[in-house]
Amino acid sequence: MEKMSVSLVAVLLLCLGVGRVVSDASNHRYKSQDPVPFYVNKVGPFHNPSETYRYFDLPFCAPGHVHDKSEALGEVLNGDRLVDAPYKLDFRVDQDSKLACKKTLTKEEVAKFRSAVMKDYYFQMYYDDLPIWGFIGKVDKENKIDPSDYKYYLYRHIHFEIFYNNDRVIEVNIHTDASSLLDVTEDRDVEVEFLYSVKWKETTTPFEKRMEKFSQSSSMPHHLEIHWFSIVNSCVTVLLLTGFLATILMRVLKNDFVK
Template identity: 50%
Template structure:
């Protein structure tokens, strides 16, 4: 009986020693520090209908402007299971540097591309991006069933062509 107790307690003692002697691996918001002008990564993630969050597509499945080449970010198992599909963008955002009205690209949409955007707008698609692991959401566009003027009749579909980023830093102790 003494040997059985030793066999059971030895792995428990080893596990306890390893648990308390291994360096802890914790993450927090304070782990990343940027200096003024440092590049802060912005990744596009996914698009999908707001009313069905499990139905998602890659961001560039819609005909947005994209970098050449599109580089997929290596993801953790949790990100993969969550349906994340992170990829690089054309946006160049630097820490604590203001930008005003920068054009990423100019693109004439083909009929099929207009139809893709129209379907996304009708289905109330949102997009998701990550700015230094901070999730950012927005809508692809909006539908207006009635016009604001008397002379215009019918449904109007608006594609949001401009994205405005306002990020603020919080003071530290």
């Protein structure tokens, strides 16, 4: 009887302990200072979105232990390869100029960054399943006619603006600090600190409507439309070629069919 009572008490405590755990990435509910899933996905040229690369193909700050997220079928078909982000954005915790990493870029890495900035490379990340896009750097063409006089800058400081409603993340925006730039115009070794800031703001937008803005074409890059056009174009081409081939075969083999 005594053993049974102890077992019942243990089961009750276990149930109470499980009942208290409400913060979970699966239901998108978090308590203050809880870690929120944050992944980096791909980088690619904005004007040629069919050409994409893994985030760490460029010398960004990589986390100490790179962990690949297990993708769902839709993510695999979309070409997503999610990896842990080097930023720590805990729920409702503000950060001011926090160091993401300190890195010495070689001449070769500086040249890669300059080429990426020149081609308007953008990056894609996911915070609590919300997509985020931002540019890697910018080209200064002001009062410069000759392209050889252009200046190429890399963004060093990223500002995350996150909106929440009670215990849920509603919206994430990215801003770059125009005063915190790294000049990558010349091939030279340079030491750089990548920084980030986080500002949390409360909103009244319900959780059920947080994905509505992504249904508008103006809220995301237009590469989805281009991919669909390519798929439809390929299907139409295959159908036309199949029809032409069937017509030719019918004419050539007409007599054989009659016999």
